Amino acid sequence: xxxxxxxxxxxxxxxxxxxxxxxxxxxxxxxxxxxxxxxxxxxxxxxxxxxxxxxxxxxxxxxxxxxxx
Numbered sequence: 001x002x003x004x005x006x007x008x009x010x011x012x013x014x015x016x017x018x019x020x021x022x023x024x025x026x027x028x029x030x031x032x033x034x035x036x037x038x039x040x041x042x043x044x045x046x047x048x049x050x051x052x053x054x055x056x057x058x059x060x061x062x063x064x065x066x067x068x069x
Contacts (some may be wrong), residue, residue: 021027044051 021030043049046052
């Protein structure tokens with residue numbers, strides 16, 4: 001996520017955007033979404049999670065292929 005800023009920016013514009021991100025509704029929404037993504041990533045990478053399981057299967061298949069060669 002991000003915000004578009006043109007090349008002729010004024011200090012006040014930057015200040016307003018930063019303030020919105022820190023205190024405004026849009027910033028709160030982004031923070032909430034970021035925390036949700038972080039939790040999803042944490043769940044996926046812990047034992048039993050989708051990323052963990054897929055990585056384990058890939059390693060297992062690699063090792064089986066290597067021993068059968």
